[in-house]
Amino acid sequence: MPTPDTLRLALAQLNPTVGDVAGNLALARSARAEAAAAGADVIVFTELFLAGYPPEDLVLRPSFQDACRRATEDLAADTADGGPAVIVGTPWAEGGEVYNAVAVLDGGRVEAVRFKVDLPNYGVFDEKRVFAAGPLPGPVMVRGVRLGVPVCEDIWSPDVVECLSETGAEILVVPNGSPYRRTVYDERANVAAARIAESGLPLVYVNQVGGQDELVFDGASYVLNADHALAVALPAFETAVVLTEWLRTADGWRCADGPKAVRDDGERADYRACMLGLRDYVNKNGFPGVVLGLSGGIDSAICAALAVDALGPERVQCVMLPYRFTSCDSLDDAAACADALGVRYDSVPIGAVVEAFEAALAPLFAGMARGVAEENLQSRARGTLLMAISNKLGPMVVTTGNKSEMSVGYATLYGDMNGGFNPIKDLYKTEVYRLSALRNAWKPADAMGPGGVVIPERILTKAPTAELRENQTDQDSLPPYDVLDAVLERLVERERSVAEIVAEGFDEATVRRVERLLTLAEYKRRQAAPGVKVTKRNFGRDRRYPITNRFRDPA
Structure with a gap:
């Protein structure tokens, strides 16, 4: 198959519900149909999309793992229609372990699976409790393009992206479950800029939207080219399926300018x-x-x-x-x-x-x-x-x-x-x-x-x-x-x-x-109702102090 010079990549910034595997699958199918009508080659969903994020201890339940695997295989079967390939987050049980995974679906089957390497275990995150860390990944071939697919936290340090760059990745596609806090936009931008500078690769950041107990996911997905120029920006706090257009140039892949939503901040x-x-x-x-x-x-x-x-x-x-x-x-x-x-x-x-x-x-x-x-x-x-x-x-x-x-x-x-x-x-x-x-x-x-x-x-x-x-x-x-x-x-x-x-x-x-x-x-x-997290450290998920506690700062 000849190497393509163009790629039409759809970003699915959607609002999944934890545990609603059938509902999340229906959302994915609807978004894929929308992307197909727009002429997409590939559609990218967010971290653990089919399960909903974060699934917490629900993901340890074998029947839930099985339901997510069936949904992944059902969505894979849909790709036999010749429409867009799918990159989707899902739990993946293998060898007695459960992984935070991304599955690549095309031609009616699961073509590849990649596992999240860097499991966050701070603040609101507790992934080491439920997931095993995957090995350093190589890129996946999707419609003739080698895509590196680091998952969320995998781009917050250099190792995973360095491995993907050294093994031939051409575009970084990052599925995320990144919750809102009022400092998060600058933090995300700084991390993405560092990975682009180190790898020389353009980066696609796809984040979910919606509330899940105390957490709110703001979306605000975007595409940065290898020169750090912003090509596409999706709205914050709103769902969207947006098509991005890519062209292979002498300097590598470049995303054409697309919609740039104005983001509410502060x-x-x-x-x-x-x-x-x-x-x-x-x-x-x-x-x-x-x-x-x-x-x-x-x-x-x-x-x-x-x-x-x-x-x-x-x-x-x-x-x-x-x-x-x-x-x-x-x-x-x-x-x-x-x-x-x-x-x-x-x-x-x-x-x-x-x-x-x-x-x-x-x-x-x-x-x-x-x-x-x-x-x-x-x-x-x-x-x-x-x-x-x-x-x-x-x-x-x-x-x-x-x-x-x-x-x-x-x-x-x-x-x-x-x-x-x-x-x-x-x-x-x-x-x-x-x-x-x-x-x-x-x-x-x-x-x-x-x-x-x-x-x-x-x-x-x-x-x-x-x-x-x-x-x-x-x-x-x-x-x-x-x-x-x-x-x-x-x-x-x-x-x-x-x-x-x-x-x-x-x-x-x-x-x-x-x-x-x-x-x-x-x-x-400890007995208060849950509530929305907006600061760096909320009570409950972030700040977990003992009730019985005699420590006081010394005079």
Whole structure:
């Protein structure tokens, strides 16, 4: 067969679901048909596409491995039609081991399989737990072109790409399951640039889209030529099947300029990640919609906006749960927010419930001053009522605590922490304010909510309060949020010591108090609902501290 001078390579940036092997296969078939209609020679899918990523311990189940193998073989059989060859990620059991693999399908059969070499085992990744590492790979011949197919982490160090380059690869095609975090775009770009500089080869980066529990995959796939020029850029947080056109030149393969989507980044990307994470958690787990307590405060307001943007107003129910400490401003602000968002809005007073709790406990609490226990009864009454609405009517409860609160335990177990998912769990309070102001001025293109101001201005300007006692504000119990969040970011994201933070000019007593609260609240965080990861280190997958822990930074 003569060596081709052109190659039409389709990139499939899709949203698979973990465990839905039949559904993922159907997605692959639909995308392949679309690519075939566009004249593609090859279509590339993302890492572990047929299984969904990350499959975690599900991939150890033999029946799941078998289902993925059958799906791979069924997709291979489709390629007997003369349409595009397929490069697809799938688990592959062989020789008593399970591999994170890429299968090359053409001519009605599995032509080649390559295994991921560098298994990440840090942060959110735990691949060494479930996969065996493959040997250094050589390229695969696909439609007359030698393609190097390093898998995701394989390009984050030089060894795999060096081996592929030395063994004759002409183009690097990289299937990825790379989750979003707000620093990730620069990190990916730097890694890709390094591998291109070392190998002299163009690079195709194909990443999946969608939410999977705490993780959100942003897509943002692209093609870089060997001179580092950007040829094609796919949108972030959206699915797409895009055809790229390649020409063999005297200097090697070059991708012709194609679509270059403008990518949202910074706070806009954070908002879209939170929105997509909530949308997919609700939809992929089969909930008809969501319900949340709308207090008149900033956290519940932005969660309501995210829910409406993710699901549409008809699938969101907001409930005000007032007590005698609930201010008239809060009542008015919650109603105005619900009206702006166009959601169902109900009011369920909790006075009788709280008083019944207090009456039941009166013999045990006799002679004791009122305090936090009585305050938390209000929160727990609200949590119980929201869960009852969920049980009766079916919507999932959205919980609304931000990362500042989760960090220092300023939240009530079995109260405001009740719920199935938290879209702002990884956003500090100061970031919640910034994203709320952003949403009032901008609406994502794929948002299902209304444009314009959806969070009343007074919610953004009044002092935050839990309203569990008269004239309460958050700052009665916590440092100012700008100080608190700055200290927490250093303790959580950067693992700075108390001494290092104090050396930056922070008050030592404040830093030590925050560090103590952070440590003491670990047991609460273990019982918190999952939520979208947007920072470098979220609670749960990234930061895994022991609950029983007596270590404190020395004086």
